[in-house]
Amino acid sequence: MIENSQLLYQCNDCSFRKLSTLIVAKEEFDTMCRNTVQLQFSKGETIIKQGGRATNLLFLHRGVVKFSYRYDTGSNYIMTIISGPKLVGGANLFFRDINIFSLTAMEECEVCMVDIEDFKRLALSNPAYVLAMIEQAMEMFQHSIFNFISLAHNHVNGRIATVLLYLWDQVYKDSAYNFTVSRKELAEFAACSHENVINTLSRFRREGLIGFEGKKILILNHEALTEISKKG
Amino acid sequence: MIENSQLLYQCNDCSFRKLSTLIVAKEEFDTMCRNTVQLQFSKGETIIKQGGRATNLLFLHRGVVKFSYRYDTGSNYIMTIISGPKLVGGANLFFRDINIFSLTAMEECEVCMVDIEDFKRLALSNPAYVLAMIEQAMEMFQHSIFNFISLAHNHVNGRIATVLLYLWDQVYKDSAYNFTVSRKELAEFAACSHENVINTLSRFRREGLIGFEGKKILILNHEALTEISKKG
DNA sequence: CCTTAAAGATGAAAAATTTCATATTTCAGG
DNA sequence: CCTGAAATATGAAATTTTTCATCTTTAAGG
Numbered sequence: 001m002i003e004n005s006q007l008l009y010q011c012n013d014c015s016f017r018k019l020s021t022l023i024v025a026k027e028e029f030d031t032m033c034r035n036t037v038q039l040q041f042s043k044g045e046t047i048i049k050q051g052g053r054a055t056n057l058l059f060l061h062r063g064v065v066k067f068s069y070r071y072d073t074g075s076n077y078i079m080t081i082i083s084g085p086k087l088v089g090g091a092n093l094f095f096r097d098i099n100i101f102s103l104t105a106m107e108e109c110e111v112c113m114v115d116i117e118d119f120k121r122l123a124l125s126n127p128a129y130v131l132a133m134i135e136q137a138m139e140m141f142q143h144s145i146f147n148f149i150s151l152a153h154n155h156v157n158g159r160i161a162t163v164l165l166y167l168w169d170q171v172y173k174d175s176a177y178n179f180t181v182s183r184k185e186l187a188e189f190a191a192c193s194h195e196n197v198i199n200t201l202s203r204f205r206r207e208g209l210i211g212f213e214g215k216k217i218l219i220l221n222h223e224a225l226t227e228i229s230k231k232g
Numbered sequence: 233m234i235e236n237s238q239l240l241y242q243c244n245d246c247s248f249r250k251l252s253t254l255i256v257a258k259e260e261f262d263t264m265c266r267n268t269v270q271l272q273f274s275k276g277e278t279i280i281k282q283g284g285r286a287t288n289l290l291f292l293h294r295g296v297v298k299f300s301y302r303y304d305t306g307s308n309y310i311m312t313i314i315s316g317p318k319l320v321g322g323a324n325l326f327f328r329d330i331n332i333f334s335l336t337a338m339e340e341c342e343v344c345m346v347d348i349e350d351f352k353r354l355a356l357s358n359p360a361y362v363l364a365m366i367e368q369a370m371e372m373f374q375h376s377i378f379n380f381i382s383l384a385h386n387h388v389n390g391r392i393a394t395v396l397l398y399l400w401d402q403v404y405k406d407s408a409y410n411f412t413v414s415r416k417e418l419a420e421f422a423a424c425s426h427e428n429v430i431n432t433l434s435r436f437r438r439e440g441l442i443g444f445e446g447k448k449i450l451i452l453n454h455e456a457l458t459e460i461s462k463k464g
Numbered sequence: 465c466c467t468t469a470a471a472g473a474t475g476a477a478a479a480a481t482t483t484c485a486t487a488t489t490t491c492a493g494g
Numbered sequence: 495c496c497t498g499a500a501a502t503a504t505g506a507a508a509t510t511t512t513t514c515a516t517c518t519t520t521a522a523g524g
Contacts, residue, residue, distance in 0.1 A: 045324070051522075100377070127356045127357065134366055136323050148383070149301050152383055153309055191384035192511075193511075199474080202472095389505095406488085415501070426502090426505085430504085447501095
């Protein structure tokens with residue numbers, strides 16, 4: 001457990017700790033966390049910077065973050081968006097020294113940064129723990145892959161439908177946050193121009209597939225969108 | 233070691249065994265392989281079928297294979313192409329029961345199929361071995377990711393350049409095989425129509441960037457192609 | 465409350481891409 | 495050697511997508 005009087009919340013409530021201590025002893029887990037820091041990030045803040053050193057394993061307690069890749073030309077591509085509580089940093093943190101992507105808070109986020117060496121120390125004495133953590137990280141990866149497949153196969157229509165459904169079903173459903181991703185971010189996620197996103201969203205709204213409530217996006221016809229996501 | 237008088241080749245020469253026994257004892261490795269089978273696949277044969285059960289860890293000794301995803305509509309997308317010797321099946325085999333992709337031989341292939349339960353048994357007693365294997369599998373994954381990023385960001389020009397360079401640098405260079413991927417397969421890899429591949433390859437040839445030698449594709453101007461891969 | 469910047473919206477022109485029609489080449493099998 | 499299927503090639507029409515110009519709305523700061 002983290003020894004700090006100014007903790008944002010108590011480690012007893014931590015879902016990462018609960019999950020981990022199903023496999024490793026509480027004492028072992030708390031030893032791993034002796035260099036761990038709890039951090040808070042506001043909307044738009046960079047948590048991990050592309051090109052920087054990967055020295056921590058990251059657990060997202062609360063909030064929504066995006067993984068993005070930036071080109072020399074300045075354009076961005078969003079690989080995936082996820083909400084906590086979830087282990088992040090399997091793909092780009094586990095076994096690479098340098099971060100491939102940036103990680104940016106899309107909502108107020110609470111994060112624990114575990115020292116990667118402390119994690120490896122525990123991992124080497126607990127093979128089952130490694131397997132469980134990798135499985136966690138893979139889950140996130142698999143979602144990105146299906147998004148990529150949609151990208152490779154579908155036209156913008158289908159790509160935007162896929163992205164909307166993913167965000168609705170996997171990220172914002174049952175979450176305290178509103179589904180309020182900007183058109184520009186949706187464009188970076190669906191890999192098209194932001195004008196195309198704006199047009200497509202307008203059309204989806206005219207057709208009654210989605211609705212707007214202020215900045216919030218609502219899925220009104222899940223089946224029809226699923227159909228578009230698959231076929232078009 | 234596999235006890236079989238009709239082995240395609242001897243386990244003493246196996247690079248998977250050499251790599252593994254840097255970390256685990258020879259006896260442990262050979263115990264893991266007691267249910268392992270050596271198999272040979274001809275060009276076009278399916279090694280692993282999308283939707284089928286994932287019961288084996290796969291080591292590609294020799295040959296070239298493609299990972300592909302098939303839609304209900306019948307269209308294919310090639311996720312990546314790799315050449316042996318390499319561990320395959322990290323992403324779709326390690327921690328999923330059902331294969332997400334198909335694996336198809338693009339050349340004569342020699343493969344060892346290790347029972348996943350036998351692997352897990354060894355893994356649970358050797359955490360360092362898990363880490364090493366995951367790292368192997370991640371390497372392959374990272375290549376797919378950069379290909380996906382090119383897909384998301386570039387026009388067909390750049391995507392085809394990226395794919396050609398990847399195949400030339402990572403798959404066919406220093407290999408006994410010829411770079412003879414069909415236009416249709418290149419299209420499935422670069423996510424565009426095969427006509428577009430044909431046109432683009434013709435243009436690249438006219439501009440002296442690539443050359444054909446029978447069915448074989450040659451990269452003539454690596455720098456120029458790299459430029460296109462980055463900027464276009 | 466005003467000002468300004470950013471986000472959202474719309475339509476037309478330009479560019480990229482796919483589809484389709486058609487032709488040629490290659491290659492395996494009878 | 496012939497034949498048919500598959501791969502390669504080419505060009506034009508149709509479609510999709512981006513780019514650009516312009517405008518409105520929203521949100522934040524002074």
